[in-house]
Structures are given as structure tokens and as C-alpha cells.
Amino acid sequence: MERFPLAILGPGALGLHFAARLGGIVPVALIARDAAGAARLNAGVEVGGQGFHPNAFAAEEAPEADWVIVLVKAGDTAAAAATAERMHPLGVLSLQNGLTGELLRAHCAAPRVEQGITTEGAYRERGDGADRIYPSGAGETLVPPGFEAVAELLGRAGLRARVEPDIAAARLAKLLVNVAINPLAALFRVPNGTLLEPPHRVLLDTLVREALPVLRAHGLELDEAAALARVHAVARATAANRASMLQDLLAGRRTEIDAITGALLRMAARTGSELPTHRAVQVLVRALESADDGRAAPAAC
Ligand SMILES: NC(=O)c1ccc[n+]([C@@H]2O[C@H](COP(=O)([O-])OP(=O)(O)OC[C@H]3O[C@@H](n4cnc5c(N)ncnc54)[C@H](OP(=O)(O)O)[C@@H]3O)[C@@H](O)[C@H]2O)c1
Structure with missing residues (x-):
């Protein structure tokens, strides 16, 4: 199976917002909880008023990827970490709220597993049909040293991002x-x-x-x-x-x-x-x- 330069684990409000932006510059694998979730996403979603057709996969069929961004809610971190490890990444970057780095590292032995922060915002409206994602204000994403490649991709996608030494x-x-x-x-x-x-x-x-x-x-x-x-x-x-x-x-x-x-x-x-x-x-x-x-x-x- 194709190895992706980037994957986003957690296709919710923020995950889809990031995937839609990054998908414009690089192939992005979007990892859903299960096959039904992936199929729904592959049928298309609306992000910021535009149609978006991601490359979505069920967690159990997740492809390999160089970099994995984790955007599940904190309670789903352990399962997401196990999926991330199976993708053989160079690094796994959480942009979740709260402190989830230790939990991620406990369940994922990738070479680099770290937590950054983001003040990007988005919310999701679930309907009977496709989900609608509404980006709710541009923020900034800070990533740890070692994730320069991710910061560079975010920047190229028009998302404000930088490496934060501390x-x-x-x-x-x-x-x-x-x-x-x-x-x-x-x-x-x-x-x-x-x-x-x-x-x-x-x-x-x-x-x-x-x-x-x-x-x-x-x-x-x-x-x-x-x-x-x-x-x-x-x-x-x-x-x-x-x-x-x-x-x-x-x-x-x-x-x-x-x-x-x-x-x-x-x-x-x-x-x-x-x-x-x-x-x-x-x-x-x-x-x-x-x-x-x-x-x-x-x-x-
Ligand atoms: N939204 C924001 O504006 C914002 C801003 C800053 C930080 N954050 C942080 O970013 C994280 C994500 O927030 P969100 O608002 O995007 O949450 P969300 O809309 O609830 O999205 C989470 C997504 O993760 C999926 N998921 C759960 N377990 C999974 C697994 N094991 N494998 C694959 N996918 C899985 C969920 O699937 P189901 O739908 O099937 O449950 C859902 O699609 C949170 O930590 C949040 O605090 C959010």
C-alpha cells in the first residue's frame, strides 16, 4: 500500500479542517475509527463551505505514513496511539487539548512521540447526510523540535505554524x-x-x-x-x-x-x-x- 507523507488520526472538527488544508499540498491519509466512518468520509464532506474528498481509511487498515498528527479526543488517545504505531511513522504529533503525551508514548513506540499545541479552531455539525465542518478562527500551531517537516507542511498549507523550542x-x-x-x-x-x-x-x-x-x-x-x-x-x-x-x-x-x-x-x-x-x-x-x-x-x- 502507498506510504503517505502525512496522516491525520481523528477525522473530527479539527482533523478535517487540517486535512482539507493540508490535502491541497500533499497526499494526506485520514484515519477514521472504523470502516463505516471511512466510507462516510470517502463519500465527501463539507469543510468551510467547500466539498472535500479525503483519502480516508479505517484504523485497522491505516497505511504507513511519515508523520501522524493525532486529533482524537483525549479519551480515545490509547487506541489512536496503537494505530499510529502500526503506521511506522518517523514521528507522531498530538495537537490535542490537555496533557496526552505520556499516554501516547505508553502506547506508541515511534521514534518521536510528542505533543504540540494549536489555537486553530473548528466545529462540526452532524446531519443525516455528510458532516459539515466550520473553521472558527485562524490560530497558531506550535510544534516541538524534531517536527520541522510538519511545521513546514502546515505553513505551506496556509496554517500559521512554527517550531517552539520550549x-x-x-x-x-x-x-x-x-x-x-x-x-x-x-x-x-x-x-x-x-x-x-x-x-x-x-x-x-x-x-x-x-x-x-x-x-x-x-x-x-x-x-x-x-x-x-x-x-x-x-x-x-x-x-x-x-x-x-x-x-x-x-x-x-x-x-x-x-x-x-x-x-x-x-x-x-x-x-x-x-x-x-x-x-x-x-x-x-x-x-x-x-x-x-x-x-x-x-x-x-
Ligand atoms: N475543535 C477545536 O476547535 C479544537 C481546538 C484546539 C484543540 N482541539 C483538540 O483537538 C482534539 C480533537 O478535537 P475535535 O474538536 O476535532 O474533536 P471531534 O470533533 O470529536 O473529533 C474527534 C474525532 O476522532 C475520531 N476518533 C475517535 N477515536 C478514534 C480512533 N481510535 N481512531 C480514529 N479516529 C478516532 C472521532 O470519531 P467518532 O466521530 O466516530 O467518535 C472523531 O471523528 C481534542 O483534543 C480537542 O480538545 C480542538
């Missing part, structure tokens, strides 16, 4: 934003900008202040004023957006709370810190995730 610090800065905005937007069911207003603002700032010492202990070089300013700026820039955790809860899907707030709490445990507000937020999001199961279960008494 990718660990960039991941922590993204995690700071994610642990503050995503769970609160999901719990209060509000667009990101509303978190800047009372009564949500006090909780937003509490989450930032509580997370900061742990993130600083792991290498994030931001003082409190700069950390608050960064989170506020993202909430302002994405004021009308519904965070992915909110979209997941509303659609009855599992959220990425364990890779986001859970990752922060695991880091805190390593330094012996307690983060009571983040712990409470995690418990609340998990309770909402399982609310559907609870309603479906027969009454105990």
Missing part, C-alpha cells in the same frame, strides 16, 4: 487557559466571554490563582498578573465561542476533563499540593457526564 512551557500555558475556561463554561453553560462577568469571574480567577503555583513549579514562567491577563485575553478573543467541554456535555459525550483538570491535579499531587476548587470542578463535570446514565438507570428504591 514546547513544555507552551503546553503548560495552554493548560492554564484550558483548566480555567473549559470546565467553567461547561458547568455554567455559557459562552467563554460570559466568564469575564460576575458571578463567574470570581471562580475563573480563583481557578487561575490556584493552578498557577503548580504550573510554575513545573516550568511555567508567568506571574499572577500575566496569568490572569492571558486567561482573560483568551476569554475575550473567544467571547462568542462555546468551549468544547460545553459542547461535549450538551451532546451527551464524554468530556476531556481527565486530560485537562485531571492532568493538573496529578501534577499537584506530585508536589503535594491541594487544589480544592479544581477538584470540585472535576467532580461536578464528572457528575454531569454521568447524569444521562443515572436517568437511564432503574430507580434503586
Whole structure:
């Protein structure tokens, strides 16, 4: 079977947005969960108002590829990592939210397995027919050293991308934003900008202040004023957006709370810190995730 220069594992909102752009400059293999998913994609999808006909494959038939970009939700990382390993890549790059690098490395022994970050955005509308993908604002993609070839392909496809020497610090800065905005937007069911207003603002700032010492202990070089300013700026820039955790809860899907707030709490445990507000937020999001199961279960008494 043909070896592809690039593959994207996870043909969702962001995966299809990237695949459509990159597919214009290089052959891209798009890896779906199963044969039905691949067949649906091969029939064509709409990305940004344009028809797109990808080279889609089921995970069990994934071809070899030089570089694999992982864009499944965090809960599907282990399965995606195993697929990526079977593709014999030079490198596997996660652009997922949360911290998934360790999990990827545990399930994939490719020569390079790393996590970058992206502030590109896209959302998906699922209909009875083909999915529709709406890119929701151009951002920037930062990749670790060793992934220069991927940054170059992204740049040629018109996506802003660069190699970030201190990718660990960039991941922590993204995690700071994610642990503050995503769970609160999901719990209060509000667009990101509303978190800047009372009564949500006090909780937003509490989450930032509580997370900061742990993130600083792991290498994030931001003082409190700069950390608050960064989170506020993202909430302002994405004021009308519904965070992915909110979209997941509303659609009855599992959220990425364990890779986001859970990752922060695991880091805190390593330094012996307690983060009571983040712990409470995690418990609340998990309770909402399982609310559907609870309603479906027969009454105990
Ligand atoms: N969307 C954004 O704007 C955005 C921005 C920055 C970062 N991110 C991050 O990027 C990641 C992807 O987000 P998304 O919004 O694109 O999610 P999404 O729309 O839910 O897409 C995930 C895709 O992965 C597929 N998948 C799941 N397990 C798989 C497997 N084992 N093999 C192959 N495909 C598999 C899913 O298939 P099914 O449909 O069959 O479940 C789905 O098509 C997340 O970590 C997210 O936090 C997203």
C-alpha cells in the first residue's frame, strides 16, 4: 500500500479542517475509527463551505505514513496511539487539548512521540447526510523540535505554524487557559466571554490563582498578573465561542476533563499540593457526564 507523507488520526472538527488544508499540498491519509466512518468520509464532506474528498481509511487498515498528527479526543488517545504505531511513522504529533503525551508514548513506540499545541479552531455539525465542518478562527500551531517537516507542511498549507523550542512551557500555558475556561463554561453553560462577568469571574480567577503555583513549579514562567491577563485575553478573543467541554456535555459525550483538570491535579499531587476548587470542578463535570446514565438507570428504591 502507498506510504503517505502525512496522516491525520481523528477525522473530527479539527482533523478535517487540517486535512482539507493540508490535502491541497500533499497526499494526506485520514484515519477514521472504523470502516463505516471511512466510507462516510470517502463519500465527501463539507469543510468551510467547500466539498472535500479525503483519502480516508479505517484504523485497522491505516497505511504507513511519515508523520501522524493525532486529533482524537483525549479519551480515545490509547487506541489512536496503537494505530499510529502500526503506521511506522518517523514521528507522531498530538495537537490535542490537555496533557496526552505520556499516554501516547505508553502506547506508541515511534521514534518521536510528542505533543504540540494549536489555537486553530473548528466545529462540526452532524446531519443525516455528510458532516459539515466550520473553521472558527485562524490560530497558531506550535510544534516541538524534531517536527520541522510538519511545521513546514502546515505553513505551506496556509496554517500559521512554527517550531517552539520550549514546547513544555507552551503546553503548560495552554493548560492554564484550558483548566480555567473549559470546565467553567461547561458547568455554567455559557459562552467563554460570559466568564469575564460576575458571578463567574470570581471562580475563573480563583481557578487561575490556584493552578498557577503548580504550573510554575513545573516550568511555567508567568506571574499572577500575566496569568490572569492571558486567561482573560483568551476569554475575550473567544467571547462568542462555546468551549468544547460545553459542547461535549450538551451532546451527551464524554468530556476531556481527565486530560485537562485531571492532568493538573496529578501534577499537584506530585508536589503535594491541594487544589480544592479544581477538584470540585472535576467532580461536578464528572457528575454531569454521568447524569444521562443515572436517568437511564432503574430507580434503586
Ligand atoms: N475543535 C477545536 O476547535 C479544537 C481546538 C484546539 C484543540 N482541539 C483538540 O483537538 C482534539 C480533537 O478535537 P475535535 O474538536 O476535532 O474533536 P471531534 O470533533 O470529536 O473529533 C474527534 C474525532 O476522532 C475520531 N476518533 C475517535 N477515536 C478514534 C480512533 N481510535 N481512531 C480514529 N479516529 C478516532 C472521532 O470519531 P467518532 O466521530 O466516530 O467518535 C472523531 O471523528 C481534542 O483534543 C480537542 O480538545 C480542538
